Amino acid sequence: MRRLLALSTVVLVVVGWAGPPADAQQKVVRIGDLGSKVGVFEGYGKYQTMAMQLAVEELNARGGVLGHRIEMISEDDDTKPAPAVRKAEKLILQDGVKMLVGAVSSGATMAVMDVTKKHRVIHWNSVSCAEFMRTTKFHKYYFSNQPDSRMQANGLAKYIVDRMGKRVYIFYTDYAMGQSDARQFKTALERLGGEVVGVAGAPLDTKDFSPWFGAINQANPDVLFLAFAGTDSLRLMTQLHSFGMTKKFKLAGIDCFLLQQDLPAIAEPMEGFVQLAHFSPYNPDPNMQAFNNRFKKRFGVDANIMAGAYDAVMFWAAAVEKAKTFDADRLVPVLEGMCLDNTHIGRQCIRKEDHQVVMDMHLYQVKGGKNIPIAKVDGLQAIGEPMVGKDPLEGFTWEIKRK
């Protein structure tokens, strides 16, 4: 009996010591964060990671999702399609992520769409703007809560024609995002009676933009519309300013032109710049302030448009809880039409046909390095018809129609 007691004690002690702690016993589900962590778009990639991390921490604090602790794995895609595809394959096949957010560059996101389609993984885009993702490249596992080129063009063009000037020069970054923005903006502007007096594209990561300035000066527009992002925007604005062109022309740009964090450093060149976006820490909207306070408390810095990546995780988690599964095929019908309330931009609803989130936006004007709201854009009016499988601008031409 004594031997049995001793043996039992030994077994209990061994099992007790060798057993994992209670927390680690919880099952784990992984999600992937893919994007530019260094280089021209690193700001977006880093804030994407932070926004997702905040969502993951909040969800885990509430017990995770479907009884699973969420683990996030981040990868850098070098802002290029080929590495993005390799990293997406790694995240899905090696790490087994059930949902992937990314990439940052539209070209990389489109390339990753082939991977998520092949492996049937829920794919969220929270920053890439190109229109092709919800039209010609669309697949059923793809969702986006980033206002795309069409939404942005519809929101911006009217304000520009009504309030800033009718003669516009379009200068864009010459790859998927910029081309898409320029196409949509030209179309929207001409439809509203504006005149495009010139169009030019500069390669991604251009170091010196001054060779393009002669043609812009020659066209002498009222408004210079800029479809650039990241460090390209920083360099472009610094150079435009040093050539006196920020004072000569009125300036407007796309949603991701510059993050709020970049503005104070180039406050003077950016003064008066009109930008369409779905987030600004200087917007007094209670939802935006509430999100910004949580973000700032966690990371010590203001949030920015990458707040969308937080909502992406929240949408997925809500769908998983509702469908009681991580299986993408069963999550898609639950996500279609799903709405989230009280997000940073209020109510967000996923449109069934093209999985584009209907969300409001604001027009902001930079004053003293801060994005100050000047008008609200209704998401439903800006989103346009679903055009899955079709070129949204069939018959589009870059031709300049002189008036």
Add this chain to the structure above:
Amino acid sequence: MEYLTAVLAPQLLHGLVFGAALGLLALGLTVIFGLLGVMNFAHGELYMLGAYVGLAVIGLTGSFWLALLLAPLAVALLGALTEVATLRPLYRRPPLYGLILTFGLALVFREGVRQVWGGDMRRILPPITGSTPLLGMTYPTYRLFLLAVSCALLLLLWLFFTRTRAGILVRAAVQDAEMLDGLGVNVPRLFTLAFAGSAALAALAGLLLAPVFTVYPQMGVEMILLAFMVVILGGMGSLGGSVVAAFVIGIAQSLLTLWLNPQRVAIAIFGLMILVLIVRPRGFFGREGVLE
């Protein structure tokens, strides 16, 4: 009049600024070609090293001006060591050996920099900020400084090559190194010093242009193509030709952007070079027989 001040004048200035800086880079290449009969493929990497060494000096001292002094010296020293250790044993071999060697050196320098500083783009802030009102337009003050410094250096180089004994010796070596050797001049030492000088010029151009073009390992590759065009167009081995060709390319490139996307201008410049070479195969001021 407004077209002249708002459109043409800034474009001409762009062309002059770029042409002058390109001239500095191409001049070193021309000297080396004239002396060694070899197109130095590593010249672009010496230009890149100038910017990176400058970056390191600025990081340590915070002074761009000190970097402008030290970076060319450091790269000149590297150039001299490279010439003694690698190029000198190949002088009596066919030019192909030198070509392959410099191509290899370019790879070594580029990848070396990537190992030390990484592949990311670095910024060097211009030491002179702000803009200057000029003839009714606004032009960045640093670019005007760049133009002034490059022109002053080109003038000094002209004086060096025409008025100093050392400069005349280099020109003589370009003409006929064996004869110079026969006259008792230490030609190997001359070659080493000329190579070091050419490296210093490239480094200077690299650091001067860094605040405009930023700093990254590939920066030399992008510039060296244009520098080769300058050397060919100016006439292989012709110092004056290189300077003229640099300004021609700079201004042509700048003016063409008024009607063509700058990405297509590069193709047009190649077209221009082909045209000039068809009409005049030796370039603007090339010696007879070099490319004929």
